[in-house]
Amino acid sequence: MDLGRTLRMVMAPPHRAGLPFIAGGVVVAILGGLLLTRWLFWLGLAFTLFCLYFFRDPERFPPARRGAVLAPADGKVVSVAPAVPPAELGLGEQPRWRVATFLSVLDVHVNRMPADGTVTRIAYRHGKFVNAALDKASEDNERNALALRLPDGRDMAVVQIAGLIARRILCHVREGERVTGGERFGIIRFGSRTDLYLPEGVQPLVVEGQTMIGGETVIALLEDAPASRPAPAAPPGSPFSPA
Numbered sequence: 001m002d003l004g005r006t007l008r009m010v011m012a013p014p015h016r017a018g019l020p021f022i023a024g025g026v027v028v029a030i031l032g033g034l035l036l037t038r039w040l041f042w043l044g045l046a047f048t049l050f051c052l053y054f055f056r057d058p059e060r061f062p063p064a065r066r067g068a069v070l071a072p073a074d075g076k077v078v079s080v081a082p083a084v085p086p087a088e089l090g091l092g093e094q095p096r097w098r099v100a101t102f103l104s105v106l107d108v109h110v111n112r113m114p115a116d117g118t119v120t121r122i123a124y125r126h127g128k129f130v131n132a133a134l135d136k137a138s139e140d141n142e143r144n145a146l147a148l149r150l151p152d153g154r155d156m157a158v159v160q161i162a163g164l165i166a167r168r169i170l171c172h173v174r175e176g177e178r179v180t181g182g183e184r185f186g187i188i189r190f191g192s193r194t195d196l197y198l199p200e201g202v203q204p205l206v207v208e209g210q211t212m213i214g215g216e217t218v219i220a221l222l223e224d225a226p227a228s229r230p231a232p233a234a235p236p237g238s239p240f241s242p243a
Helices: 005-009 018-035 038-054
Strands: 069-071 075-083 094-103 110-112 117-125 145-151 155-164 169-171 182-190 193-198 218-221
Touching: 018 038, 075 193, 145 169, 155 169, 155 182
Parallel strands: none
Antiparallel strands: 069 218, 075 094, 094 193, 110 182, 117 145, 145 155, 155 193, 169 182
């Protein structure tokens, strides 16, 4: 990443979800200045700067590549493995490839659509707040799941998962809404995870440890994977293996 792009990302305007937090930090800093309370001023200033950085919302430019499935979030890939989509989405019990991306507090937390399509289902589920980097976070943590119907009739899913210190998942799209790959659809506050369940038969192009750029990194290619290709089997001993 070149210096110019890095500066544009760091100095990007904040997402609207961060405005109340930024305003609160400014008020605290002003009060600290008026009351000549140095520690309060610096606390308010530090919090304001942190929120400006955390809630930054840079523009992204999806690649002009037909059939590209894009990363739904910035962060580090912590798992690439077969898994069953959340039951509340009604996408069946057949395992499909899941790419899980962990977002640290230093990553951009705005979520983006992985492909063009129609949102057919949105399901929110309460849960725990364990470390989002752990594999069990996909099952145990509080989450908001979206099912996306592609133009060719296949389905994929995106799941916003709260993390250890995340306490709010925001989703700005509705069921029945048509969306475009790379467009913003929500944000998760303060450390989280985003899981992407690929259509059946689609193979991921990324590996664990790889860094994702939401709305730009290509995770898979749809045209290279006909729907008739067998889905991956869950590994022996996996909670997703048939009983």
